[in-house]
Amino acid sequence: MRDAEFLIEAMAGQLRDLLTRRRIAEPALIGIHTGGVWVAERLHQRLGVTTPLGRLDISFYRDDFSRIGVNPQVRPSELPFDVDGRHLILIDDVLYTGRTVRAALNELFDYGRPASVLLAALVDRGGRELPIEAHVVGARLELPEGSHVQLTGPDPLQLLIQTAP
Amino acid sequence: MSATHFQLDAQGRLQHFLTIEGLTCRHLTEILDIAESLHGVAERRVKKLPTLHGKTVVNLFFEASTRTRTTFELAAKRLSADVLTLNIATSSAVKGESLLDTLRNIEAMQCDMFVVRHSQSGAAEFIARHVKPHIAVLNAGDGRHAHPTQAMLDVFTIRRHKPDFPSLRVAIVGDILHSRVARSLIHALSILGTGDIRVIAPRTLLPAQVENLGVRVFHHLPEGLRDVDVVVMLRLQRERMEGALLPSEQEFFQQYGLTEERLALAHPDAIVMHPGPINRGVEIDSRVADGPRSVILEQVTNGIAVRMAIMSITLGHHARPVGEEV
16 A cells, blocks of 8 residues: 555656646646546646646446446546647556557547647556557556556545555 | 346346336436436537447337437437437237348348337337347337336436435326326336325326325326426327327316416426427426426437437447456
8 A cells, every 4th residue: 555645746746847848838637537536636736727627437438348338337527628729638547558548538539629638647557558658657667467556545545556476 | 037127137237128117226326327427428529429339229110209219319329329210110019920020130230239119018028039139129118018218318307406316206297097108207216216206197097006106196286286396297198099088188288287377386496397299288388398497308308318328238238248357
């Protein structure tokens, strides 16, 4: 069990630098349900972003519907701003295969055409199956296959890491 | 095995949607929650989700319908399915052999879902029992038996306005006898724990032993409407009125038509619903149907999200797990 707050502090610092370099004054933050929303809520506060936080549930965009069906715990996606021409920061808790981010990008573009999308993840645990990388990462973990990483929250935010034997 | 159990798979999950009867609060709540997630899709630039991309949905309509057929079509299209609608003229009876032939032919076109409307009670279940196992069947209204997707869009609409079912008083008014909508709605409301379900109708338009469904019966409209939170008006099924069950439409309106004066007896925040199509001046006055308390057009809009939810749930349960970690 590890406290996630200091990782979020590190992410906030990296994001500030990145936004300055890219001259992005007013980005919009979007968290991916559920853990990504918790991380995004904290980043939203730390970065002092005024645009309201967006929340994305990618259940209907998953690529494994024909195997597992609809997630009964799906929640509405809410993007309380116009996506067109906006600089977006997409936020998830654990970056693994990249399939969730693929689904999230597809969903975002059904709302409009953003100016740019940055990707921030609390943990990058490797194991990518798609050509997707994060711009900002709280921690990189080298884990054997079969390990399990989970963010529990919303308060306190803690990382649960089960390493495969 | 009854339709109730037949529509569930070995894990108790919906694989068809044939009737509300026998479902649990968990089944209904899951449909309502997923429909809530789908409701916002219509406000986006792209009113479409990729969920059923590559699936084929066939609407088999043996009985005329505009609203139900078009909202099923839109629901399937918004989930990216391909949709085919067949309006099949038929005699009133399920013609065993020829219906099966029709089914076999459509099955041969590699479809994944049948949406069935038929004037004969039990038609959707009959079809569900005879299709190949990978096909999901949804009942879009069968005879006087059931109209489960209508009931779900009705309780969805109620929940969006008044989420606490145990504290609700709901009155269903009019031709209960011929109404599959009423039957399915009563089951849905009672499964969700609705505190007070009332039916208001003349004796000739009530089924025998209607009290056994867990409703309170009123024959006098003003008495039944007192303090209700939801008024569901039913269409007077004029085409089914051959048996002289009523003296005249005018007299029906006099006694059971919903007017502003009578609506004033209900709770001040009461909403007015109607499954459509409405007979203005027969069961409902235009001022009420078009008035501020009416949610009749909201019901139509909500029907799309609710049908999307039911389609994706049932087709999702026809998925074949391959034993991989998800």
